Amino acid sequence: MHSVVCIKQVPDSAQIRVHPVTNTIMRQGVPAIINPYDLFALEEALRLKDRFGGTVTVVTMGPPMAEAALRKCLSYGADDAILVSDRAFAGSDTLATSFALTSTIRKIMENMPVDLIFTGKQTIDGDTAQVGPGIAKRLDCQLLTYVSKIVDVDLEQREIQVERRAEGGVQFLKTAMPCLITMLEGTNEMRFGDLDDLFRAARYDLKVWNKEAAGIDDAEMIGLKGSPTVVSKVFAPRPRSQRAEMIETQDNDPKNLAVTLLAKMFTQHPKLEKEIAKRAR
Amino acid sequence: MSEQAKKPARKKVELDPRFINYRHVWVFVESERGEVHPVSWELLGEGRKLADALGVQLCGVVMAGPGERGRGICAEAFHYGADQCYLVQDPVLTDYRNEPYTKALTDLVNTYQPEILMLGASTLGRDLAGSVATTLKTGLVADCTELVIDAESRNLASTRPTFGGSLLCTILTQRHRPQMATVRPRVMGMPEADTSRSGQIIEVPFSMLETSIITKVLEFIPDDTRDKPNLPFADIIVSGGRGLKKPENFQLVWDLAQVLGAEVGGSRPVVQAGWIELDRQVGQSGKTVRPKLYIAAGISGAIQHRVGMDGADVIIAINSDPNAPIFDFAHYGIVGNAMTILPALTEVFKSHLAQARKAG
Numbered sequence: 001m002h003s004v005v006c007i008k009q010v011p012d013s014a015q016i017r018v019h020p021v022t023n024t025i026m027r028q029g030v031p032a033i034i035n036p037y038d039l040f041a042l043e044e045a046l047r048l049k050d051r052f053g054g055t056v057t058v059v060t061m062g063p064p065m066a067e068a069a070l071r072k073c074l075s076y077g078a079d080d081a082i083l084v085s086d087r088a089f090a091g092s093d094t095l096a097t098s099f100a101l102t103s104t105i106r107k108i109m110e111n112m113p114v115d116l117i118f119t120g121k122q123t124i125d126g127d128t129a130q131v132g133p134g135i136a137k138r139l140d141c142q143l144l145t146y147v148s149k150i151v152d153v154d155l156e157q158r159e160i161q162v163e164r165r166a167e168g169g170v171q172f173l174k175t176a177m178p179c180l181i182t183m184l185e186g187t188n189e190m191r192f193g194d195l196d197d198l199f200r201a202a203r204y205d206l207k208v209w210n211k212e213a214a215g216i217d218d219a220e221m222i223g224l225k226g227s228p229t230v231v232s233k234v235f236a237p238r239p240r241s242q243r244a245e246m247i248e249t250q251d252n253d254p255k256n257l258a259v260t261l262l263a264k265m266f267t268q269h270p271k272l273e274k275e276i277a278k279r280a281r
Numbered sequence: 282m283s284e285q286a287k288k289p290a291r292k293k294v295e296l297d298p299r300f301i302n303y304r305h306v307w308v309f310v311e312s313e314r315g316e317v318h319p320v321s322w323e324l325l326g327e328g329r330k331l332a333d334a335l336g337v338q339l340c341g342v343v344m345a346g347p348g349e350r351g352r353g354i355c356a357e358a359f360h361y362g363a364d365q366c367y368l369v370q371d372p373v374l375t376d377y378r379n380e381p382y383t384k385a386l387t388d389l390v391n392t393y394q395p396e397i398l399m400l401g402a403s404t405l406g407r408d409l410a411g412s413v414a415t416t417l418k419t420g421l422v423a424d425c426t427e428l429v430i431d432a433e434s435r436n437l438a439s440t441r442p443t444f445g446g447s448l449l450c451t452i453l454t455q456r457h458r459p460q461m462a463t464v465r466p467r468v469m470g471m472p473e474a475d476t477s478r479s480g481q482i483i484e485v486p487f488s489m490l491e492t493s494i495i496t497k498v499l500e501f502i503p504d505d506t507r508d509k510p511n512l513p514f515a516d517i518i519v520s521g522g523r524g525l526k527k528p529e530n531f532q533l534v535w536d537l538a539q540v541l542g543a544e545v546g547g548s549r550p551v552v553q554a555g556w557i558e559l560d561r562q563v564g565q566s567g568k569t570v571r572p573k574l575y576i577a578a579g580i581s582g583a584i585q586h587r588v589g590m591d592g593a594d595v596i597i598a599i600n601s602d603p604n605a606p607i608f609d610f611a612h613y614g615i616v617g618n619a620m621t622i623l624p625a626l627t628e629v630f631k632s633h634l635a636q637a638r639k640a641g
Contacts, residue, residue, distance in 0.1 A: 013445030133411030228420035244614035
């Protein structure tokens, strides 16, 4: 059983601050982490390896520093890691990214057939959820998004059954492998890697592929040229024109504050008063 | 993905001549088992403005199984602003599956050539949008919060949060068509239904054999929605944050919510700490809400939270820190200890409502 897991190194968005004057991201000191949603994908691939044996290959496209994220994956128990890195990828949007990753996966397939491709449901920096579906379409394989559970894998028949979080319910699906799965969050818990894997990860000679190694001859398909979307402007959310009307009383007693608030609010928003009365009845 | 790496585009970029004849604004009307996802109506409201700005038609796209109320959904789409609807009904479209839906929507786009195609950023919409955009090799902007037409170029300018909502960016798809965008539920307001409106239904045949589709639906188990919170569509929400200090204190939020008949929400830290369930998280990584009244207790108002509740009609903020960012966008602010203010609010609302009941 050979699974390829696509991951991304992202800035920890919980720790990002915007410079109040220049409105730019202050990257300094913001740690780079593995996109948290990708860990559910990696753990699921590792569980399948526990059950059926085989190989887990981790792939990321990114700058040289993304190597750290791959080593982390190796320490959890991934067998092989490939960093796809080339200046020519700079500025890639989701369409160009799915092109580069698909080409990489095809290259991997030349050496060893791939049964399953995993991604997280989305990243926490881009939040688009588009790269996984993009890879599936380009590989012309089946796409199973928001998978909450892998129910059964039949390696002989090359079939897989999953539970999928659909709109308004759970779908039980059966499909053929290879297919691409995006894992839902909270469906498993990442293991602690063992000590052997930790040492192996530190020493491992992970592969760094440039665009040629990833099988990309046509530079028109990647980077800015391969990206139909263009960012025309980046800006900070504008503050509301008025700050909140602060409710104060002389004694600042909680009850008096509450009474003052209600009186003000219901005078200024009479419809709201009716709405609340109607609902609370 | 790495939108942030790009330099702003300044040069005027011409549309690829292949797409010169692409016209009209489309909204994918998402339905399952005859139930339309409300985000589709919100999109039609927004699509109406875009179509008017462009001087073109607004079209709904409805896909369903043969026995389902496809024409009924089209009629509703006209009420919410559509001029025309494309209706595709086929047995393979009964349950949502990526392959037949992608094929049906891609075929429609290639045949009728819209310049804009919008979908809801639901689980279904996100699954479908990414697949269709890749198949068509066009640009797709996810989770837009603002959509406007650039009058000169006729391009769609799609604004979306980036970096977890810390910044906003405006994205253009200048050379390709259709320009695709998804919008999360409740980001746009719900338009008024005008039942006097009607329009033209164009039934489009679809021939895909079930035997040619690889993925099979073995079973579908609908959610038990009886006890499920539905924050995006709640009219009143009382939310708590880290300022409540202890999980026990969250009871004060529940108490006020009960008096108001409100839903209970929370910020990311309290959800991560397990004080309330994931379905109640408001913000960039949780739900987008649009209530008539939003009460935030002990929530500082980090941008990640703000992008999820900014659309509330009235926001009351309670926070002990007078410099908390939430006071920059709330309508009413109380500087104080949420643990004493919340019970006071509960009591005062309760007696006010009792009086209102007596009076009226």
